[in-house]
Amino acid sequence: MSGGGTDGSGAGTPAPVPLWCAAAWLGDRGVVEGVRVVPAGDGTVVSLEEGVAAQAGDTVLPGVVFPAAANAHSHAFHRVLRGRTHGGAPGSFWTWRESMYAAARQLTPELYEELATAVFAEMVVTGWSSVAEFHYVHHRPDGSPYGAGTAGSTTAGPAPAGSGTAGSADGPDGPHAMELALARAAVRAGIRLTLLDTCYLAGGFGLPAGPDQVRFTDASAKEWLRRFASLREAVAERFPASAVTVGAALHSVRAVPPEALAEIAGALPPEVPVHIHLSEQPAENEACLAATGLTPTGLLSSSGLLTPRLSAVHATHLTAADIDLLGGAGSTVVMCPTTEADLADGIGPAGRLQRAGVRIALGTDQHAVIDPWIEMRALEHGERLATGGRPQFTPAQLLAAGTGGGLRAQGRPPVGLEPGAVCDLVAIDPRSVRTVGSDPEQLVYSATAQDVTDVVIGGVPTAHRGRHLGLGDPADLLGAVLGRMDRAGGTHRSDSRTTLGAAAP
Numbered sequence: 293m294s295g296g297g298t299d300g301s302g303a304g305t306p307a308p309v310p311l312w313c314a315a316a317w318l319g320d321r322g323v324v325e326g327v328r329v330v331p332a333g334d335g336t337v338v339s340l341e342e343g344v345a346a347q348a349g350d351t352v353l354p355g356v357v358f359p360a361a362a363n364a365h366s367h368a369f370h371r372v373l374r375g376r377t378h379g380g381a382p383g384s385f386w387t388w389r390e391s392m393y394a395a396a397r398q399l400t401p402e403l404y405e406e407l408a409t410a411v412f413a414e415m416v417v418t419g420w421s422s423v424a425e426f427h428y429v430h431h432r433p434d435g436s437p438y439g440a441g442t443a444g445s446t447t448a449g450p451a452p453a454g455s456g457t458a459g460s461a462d463g464p465d466g467p468h469a470m471e472l473a474l475a476r477a478a479v480r481a482g483i484r485l486t487l488l489d490t491c492y493l494a495g496g497f498g499l500p501a502g503p504d505q506v507r508f509t510d511a512s513a514k515e516w517l518r519r520f521a522s523l524r525e526a527v528a529e530r531f532p533a534s535a536v537t538v539g540a541a542l543h544s545v546r547a548v549p550p551e552a553l554a555e556i557a558g559a560l561p562p563e564v565p566v567h568i569h570l571s572e573q574p575a576e577n578e579a580c581l582a583a584t585g586l587t588p589t590g591l592l593s594s595s596g597l598l599t600p601r602l603s604a605v606h607a608t609h610l611t612a613a614d615i616d617l618l619g620g621a622g623s624t625v626v627m628c629p630t631t632e633a634d635l636a637d638g639i640g641p642a643g644r645l646q647r648a649g650v651r652i653a654l655g656t657d658q659h660a661v662i663d664p665w666i667e668m669r670a671l672e673h674g675e676r677l678a679t680g681g682r683p684q685f686t687p688a689q690l691l692a693a694g695t696g697g698g699l700r701a702q703g704r705p706p707v708g709l710e711p712g713a714v715c716d717l718v719a720i721d722p723r724s725v726r727t728v729g730s731d732p733e734q735l736v737y738s739a740t741a742q743d744v745t746d747v748v749i750g751g752v753p754t755a756h757r758g759r760h761l762g763l764g765d766p767a768d769l770l771g772a773v774l775g776r777m778d779r780a781g782g783t784h785r786s787d788s789r790t791t792l793g794a795a796a797p
């Protein structure tokens with residue numbers, strides 16, 4: 293890259309700049325050379341010319357430029373567990389969850405803002421320009437809400453972004469303290485955030501929340517709906533929708549009782565995207581069948597939740613009838629292939645879902661890997677392993693899952709290289725040791741995040757060769773905050789794992 297719109301300090305709001313791509317992926321038309329893109333002040337593409345030379349003052353993007361990726365499923369704090377949960381005794385998803393709960397216990401609004409800034413910066417330098425953050429660490433560790441007892445209201449008043457000082461509505465004990473910390477982190481990292489505030493009411497079918505889950509829970513569906521409406525107001529007062537929006541999530545059928553699923557389906561405004569963890573583990577299906585006589589997908593259908601705005605995360609263990617229900621509803625399924633491999637979840641039926649009419653999106657979930665190129669490739673690899681055939685998805689379909697699928701799941705407009713689209717782009721080096729010799733239209737099968745030379749968000753150059761132009765090397769940010777958590781006595785390493793508690797499903 294040459295030129296650029298930032299001063300490297302992270303201060304101020306850099307303006308979009310004209311861009312010249314040595315080559316660019318233009319969807320059905322494949323890769324075209326010499327593409328000049330001019331963004332408007334709002335970060336959308338105004339004009340696009342093909343087969344032209346760069347003009348003086350253009351920011352040059354070498355290599356092959358693609359639309360930036362859209363991450364449809366993240367729990368930012370799970371990044372703490374990367375490379376730390378693989379020792380000790382053999383475990384399962386459920387023992388991993390105990391380590392995750394230990395990490396959640398440590399979080400304060402200030403610590404989470406620092407950690408999430410680093411994680412979101414890592415996402416940006418690898419080529420994700422937006423993220424759906426499935427957020428459930430709402431309250432203090434003892435379950436009491438932040439902001440309780442502050443002057444007269446639980447709805448924060450207007451305040452400028454980044455003004456999180458102690459004692460203010462945006463401070464570490466203000467209403468929505470954890471949520472506003474995540475929003476500020478996203479703005480600092482320059483990633484577009486869809487903050488999915490998560491309803492979490494129970495510890496399992498017919499079970500109250502356990503001690504490790506009280507940070508996550510609200511007293512009832514009504515109480516969550518009230519807090520959700522308040523959060524939407526607080527975010528809209530502080531951040532433009534292009535930067536931060538609020539969507540809804542239901543943690544899972546384990547954590548939200550059937551009557552609450554139906555109540556929420558009927559009460560949420562129609563424009564709000566809705567996400568839910570679905571059938572990640574066989575044990576969830578068995579518990580749901582025993583409690584309700586329905587599969588989790590069947591329960592969502594009977595609750596009025598199977599709609600085009602629904603994103604079902606994982607959907608790993610489905611029946612043929614479940615696949616037909618999801619496809620018939622035009623819902624999205626968010627697959628998280630590297631997480632599903634890491635947690636030994638299984639391989640979801642991505643090809644069958646797509647053929648049934650489901651839109652596929654991708655997420656990095658617990659962040660054992662943050663790399664859109666590996667995630668796209670892993671979707672295809674899972675299909676090959678499960679079916680014994682190759683290829684299952686075309687490069688265009690994999691790129692669609694990595695970009696358009698995730699944007700649809702977030703309720704965000706299209707990004708990429710066409711007039712009117714949001715100018716979020718990523719450039720790939722086609723001559724690295726990994727990519728040299730690849731057909732440019734098959735780079736999705738060979739590139740990794742290490743081959744990302746430049747990331748542009750809203751027409752603004754935001755990362756270059758692994759460095760965030762405002763925040764520096766995300767490894768330094770992550771090292772600092774992980775060190776701080778370790779010194780504070782974190783108990784999230786695998787040698788401190790415990791077995792699944794009796795109260796947990």
Ligand SMILES: [Zn+2]
Nearest residue numbers: 367426569657
């Ligand atoms: Zn998840």
